[in-house]
Amino acid sequence: MSDAAIMPDATTEAPATPEATQATTKTVPFTFPKRWSWSTAITVQIDASLSAAADKTKLGAALRVVLDLHAKWRRGEEGGSRAVLRDADLRDAVLRDADLSGADLSGAVLRGAVLSGADLRDAVLSGADLRDAVLSDAVLRGAVLRGAVLSGADLRDAVLSGAVLSRADLRDAVLRDGIKINMTPIQVTNLRWPVTAASWRWMGVLPWSSGGPGRNRS
Structure with missing residues (x-):
């Protein structure tokens, strides 16, 4: 094949x-x-x-x-x-609920694309431009997002267990309602999923319920 x-x-x-x-x-x-x-x-x-x-x-x-x-x-x-859509310009594409598991989208421009509910398990998205993309409810289990730009992306209820996010840009990505991630590529270097709520708090993403060093970045 x-x-x-x-x-x-x-x-x-x-x-x-x-x-x-x-x-x-x-x-x-x-x-x-x-x-x-x-x-x-x-x-x-x-x-x-x-x-x-x-x-x-x-x-x-x-x-x-x-x-x-x-x-x-x-x-x-x-x-x-x-x-295999390496470096393809797919900005604003509507790929809602699409099955792209195992696909190669490395370097693709998916800025503003609608990928809600999409199956992206084990997909290769290294270096992809996913700024302001809608990835709510998407399954990115095992996906490789090394160096991807996810600033402003909607990640609400997305499944990211096992995803590789080293050097990814997650600034202003929405993790859940009212909560934004504010992490530069360098801060994300050692990030591995799943990330516990406690870990998010130590990284300053989620607010602490009772004191502590975390801060609300919403």
Whole structure:
């Protein structure tokens, strides 16, 4: 099975069968916008009827293709491929309840993206830009978020057990209603999940109920 969500582009010669010809005429290539100009292009085939649609609509359709292929890959089905969206610009993407477990989103721009309820177990998000992303109720168990920027992200009720957050930027991330994390990348270097309430208090994230060195950063 392929390890990348890349499908043939328009220059790939299709098999000379009626089925293949029909499929080719009904799809067009969509190349994901990239964070860096030198990043490897990622192209998938989307419905040709979306050729004149807005970029956001085409991006949504392309993500559905990637998710479908990733689901097949997860199930071990033929033709499936792991979602590999390294350095992809996915800002403001709506991926609510999406299954991206084991996906590679390293370096991706997910600023303002809606990932509430998403399954991101064991996903690679190193260096990803998740500023102001909505990750409430998301499952990030075992996810690698090394060097990721999560400032302003909504982490309410997110599952972060086993997540690797070394050098992540958690400034102003929302841990729960009225409580914000205010930790720089250096402070997060040795942070390991799960973190107990007592540990949060010693780090100054949660207020102390009766004195102590913690302080409310809400």
